[in-house]
Amino acid sequence: MNQELQTASKQDSPTEKRPIIFSAMQPTSGLTLGNYVGALKNWVELQKDYDCVYCVVDLHALTARPEAAALRKQTLDVAAMYIASGIDPARSLVFVQSHVPAHAQLSWVLSCFSQLGELNKMTQFKEKSDKHGATTGLFTYPVLQAADILLYQANLVPVGEDQKQHLELSRNIAERVNHYYANTLTVPEVFIPKVGARIMSLQDPTKKMSKSDENPKATIFLTDSADEIRGKIKRAVTDSGTEVRRGEERPAITNLLTLYHIATGESFEAIEERFVGKGYGDFKQELADALVALIEPISTRFHAIRNDKAALNDILKKGAEEANRRANRTLRKLYKKLGIVELE
Numbered sequence: 001m002n003q004e005l006q007t008a009s010k011q012d013s014p015t016e017k018r019p020i021i022f023s024a025m026q027p028t029s030g031l032t033l034g035n036y037v038g039a040l041k042n043w044v045e046l047q048k049d050y051d052c053v054y055c056v057v058d059l060h061a062l063t064a065r066p067e068a069a070a071l072r073k074q075t076l077d078v079a080a081m082y083i084a085s086g087i088d089p090a091r092s093l094v095f096v097q098s099h100v101p102a103h104a105q106l107s108w109v110l111s112c113f114s115q116l117g118e119l120n121k122m123t124q125f126k127e128k129s130d131k132h133g134a135t136t137g138l139f140t141y142p143v144l145q146a147a148d149i150l151l152y153q154a155n156l157v158p159v160g161e162d163q164k165q166h167l168e169l170s171r172n173i174a175e176r177v178n179h180y181y182a183n184t185l186t187v188p189e190v191f192i193p194k195v196g197a198r199i200m201s202l203q204d205p206t207k208k209m210s211k212s213d214e215n216p217k218a219t220i221f222l223t224d225s226a227d228e229i230r231g232k233i234k235r236a237v238t239d240s241g242t243e244v245r246r247g248e249e250r251p252a253i254t255n256l257l258t259l260y261h262i263a264t265g266e267s268f269e270a271i272e273e274r275f276v277g278k279g280y281g282d283f284k285q286e287l288a289d290a291l292v293a294l295i296e297p298i299s300t301r302f303h304a305i306r307n308d309k310a311a312l313n314d315i316l317k318k319g320a321e322e323a324n325r326r327a328n329r330t331l332r333k334l335y336k337k338l339g340i341v342e343l344e
């Protein structure tokens with residue numbers, strides 16, 4: 001019976017399968033220009049060559065104990081921002097983690113294949129437990145992350161450098177499961193895209209631009225209006241001197257040049273050349289124009305998607321259905337090997 005089912009589903013699936021990408025963001029607060037440049041822009045491009053699965057990991061966000069209203073809002077915000085950035089729900093799977101119970105279910109199973117010792121080495125737990133308290137949820141956060149990835153049999157996981165350790169753990173867990181139950185889980189490769197220089201705070205160029213900065217002028221959000229962007233660039237700190245040129249002793253203007261380079265794609269040399277003899281004022285004016293040209297369309301699409309509740313709900317519902325189908329296939333395969341009784 002099961003044999004027949006398996007053969008049938010194999011024949012149904014297309015012969016040339018694209019490699020699978022999985023990635024995710026926590027709905028913890030508004031997304032920034034840094035999120036776009038470091039992740040979303042790249043996720044959009046990957047849709048051309050991969051079978052992409054993009055998740056909003058609301059269960060992970062519980063480790064920071066958010067307010068209910070904030071979590072609800074930000075979960076929808078992040079989903080809408082995926083789409084506003086160019087992720088096409090008709091081509092890629094877009095869904096919310098908690099809508100697929102298999103994430104929590106597989107996470108439990110995987111916790112039985114994880115060692116205290118290896119989880120103890122996770123540096124993010126050490127950093128975050130100072131802030132949020134050392135809950136067991138925070139401790140097993142990387143196991144839930146492994147479940148996210150392994151459920152979809154992902155081949156590649158694009159993440160920032162800070163997630164490398166979690167990915168290594170996911171690989172180790174997958175290999176351990178496969179050691180006992182051969183050919184069960186795909187061992188994912190980490191894929192760290194080459195991001196240009198890091199984007200720093202507009203108010204303190206020695207600090208990374210962060211969504212949780214207490215100074216709202218320090219960060220450009222993808223939801224900012226044209227006026228807000230212009231205001232933030234106008235008020236951005238600059239270095240003493242007047243030259244629009246990169247340099248270690250000019251961290252503020254270097255950061256603004258990075259933003260200009262990101263927004264226009266122009267080389268640093270070409271930009272510097274064009275602003276020879278001009279001052280910070282002219283440069284800031286043009287930088288603001290370039291950033292508005294990049295962000296305004298995203299922000300406009302975001303608000304349109306976010307304001308059409310029924311349409312967004314529909315996308316997430318369809319996403320959840322397909323994600324449940326794919327995730328349950330993996331979960332059932334492993335349950336069966338483990339000896340979990342299936343009801344007829």
Ligand code: TRP
Binds near residue numbers: 060159
């Ligand atoms: N831990 C990731 C972060 O904070 C978010 C995340 C959860 C994730 N599950 C994932 C990223 C699976 C990639 C794959 O950024």
